[in-house]
Amino acid sequence: MADIVPTVLVGLYGWDTKDFIIGPHERPFDDNGDGTIDRNDQRALEAEVGAEHPRVTTVSAAGGKWEVVADLSAWADLIADGTAKRVEIAVMPELQDADAVVLALDAPSRTFDLGANEFADDFYSPIVKVTDGCETCHDALATNYHSPDRGGNIVVCRLCHITKSGGSHLEMQSRSIDSYVHAIHSFQAFDIGDINFAEPVEALHYEHHIGFPYPTHGITDCESCHTPGTNNVPDQSKSLPGLLSASDAVESWDRKIGDVPEYVTGPASRACGGCHRAVMIKEDEAGELTLFNLHTKQGGYLVEGGEDAGATLGTVIDEMMAIFK
Ligand code: HEC
Ligand code: HEC
Ligand code: HEC
Ligand code: HEC
Incomplete structure (x- = not known):
């Protein structure tokens, strides 16, 4: 546990849908103020624990426990007008073994209701089965094209694979x-x-x-x-x-x-x-x-x-x- 390097992601659900109006992996702002929004700007709400990020701050990290604060004030209007009522909070838990091989660990996530100020774990029940579904064929998910710390949970895939992006490697499809x-x-x-x-x-x-x-x-x-x-x-x-x-x-x-x-x-x-x-x-x-x-x-x-x-x-x-x- 103590050696895990977590990446925290927070996505804002749109209305009562299962999809994200603000995906953590998007780059919505000119964070470095150079007049363009590009790869040199930060993700909306995705950061490795301990890293510098304009909206995600690490409070403490020791012995396999982490406290992280995410600042959502950039989306205050969406929260006020009811566009964003819930967020999904996820962790991609990177852990390398002695040979620097990244282990396949499940990426957990939970839904939080902003108005009620509490977790809402029954918000959307799983659409697909990972353990008895995907994993009857795949030992771990996303290993060929990502790192194996993203598995176990399709909601975490959905956090980045938002409906707002068209597919790039797959024509005439959505990245959803x-x-x-x-x-x-x-x-x-x-x-x-x-x-x-x-x-x-x-x-x-x-x-x-x-x-x-x-x-x-x-x-x-x-x-x-x-x-x-x-x-x-x-x-x-x-x-x-x-x-x-x-x-x-x-x-x-x-x-x-x-x-x-x-x-x-x-x-x-x-x-x-x-x-x-x-x-x-x-x-x-x-x-x-x-x-x-x-x-x-x-x-x-x-x-x-x-x-x-x-x-x-x-x-x-x-x-x-x-x-x-
Ligand atoms: C190889 C795995 C796989 C198979 C087989 C599969 N699906 Fe899916 N399907 C998915 C995944 C993954 C999602 C997205 C789940 C999520 O967003 O959590 C999905 C989502 C959907 C959705 C959208 C659900 C929603 O609430 O928006 C529909 C509709 C759907 N599938 C229909 C089908 C139908 C019909 C078949 C069979 C003819 C099928 N799927 C077979 C993996 C599969
Ligand atoms: C996982 C892949 C998959 C998904 C997702 C899927 N289909 Fe299909 N669907 C097929 C395939 C393959 C066939 C052809 C089956 C055959 O001919 O044996 C088919 C056949 C059909 C047919 C019969 C068409 C014909 O010409 O006989 C209809 C209607 C249909 N699908 C509607 C839907 C609808 C509506 C959805 C979404 C709710 C959906 N399908 C989602 C794979 C899919
Ligand atoms: C019945 C077996 C089976 C199931 C169940 C299954 N897959 Fe697959 N999957 C495959 C096969 C076969 C391929 C193709 C591998 C190739 O092209 O080399 C594949 C490819 C993939 C790829 C692309 C890999 C790449 O790099 O090209 C992804 C992503 C994927 N599966 C995700 C999923 C997810 C998510 C689920 C569950 C929702 C799932 N699979 C369920 C058999 C399955
Ligand atoms: C941290 C964000 C993030 C997470 C989590 C994530 N993806 Fe991706 N994924 C991306 C991005 C960005 C791309 C690149 C899209 C492109 O170039 O088209 C991508 C590409 C892919 C591709 C296309 C392969 C390729 O060569 O680009 C597949 C398949 C895929 N992801 C499946 C998954 C599955 C399945 C999961 C969950 C087990 C997942 N991803 C989780 C961000 C993510």
């Missing part, structure tokens, strides 16, 4: 964890624009990837991951609108899917489309993809991101959530 996990297990390939389809070995590798079957003989085995009853069309009052990335430019292959713009869309389009779009992308079914997007537009909404997709998303979030206030 529902979209990412569905698309990955439908075997949509990462970074398709970097594949040289004129090179036979690269093209064959791509074919192998997209043809891989989900190990329980079908991705429609929803309960291999889900707790029963959590895989229906999401309640619009419990999940925020989100952003889907544009299509990648694929130079070396004359594919039928053309330029698809960034889209702002709803939680069903994002979660269900995580799989359904992936299938159409893999089969290069441009017509079906257009029809699918039209279908989600008719049953919900699908708005082109335009010049400033973040601003468009902000407008849609405000309009949608006003319905549920």
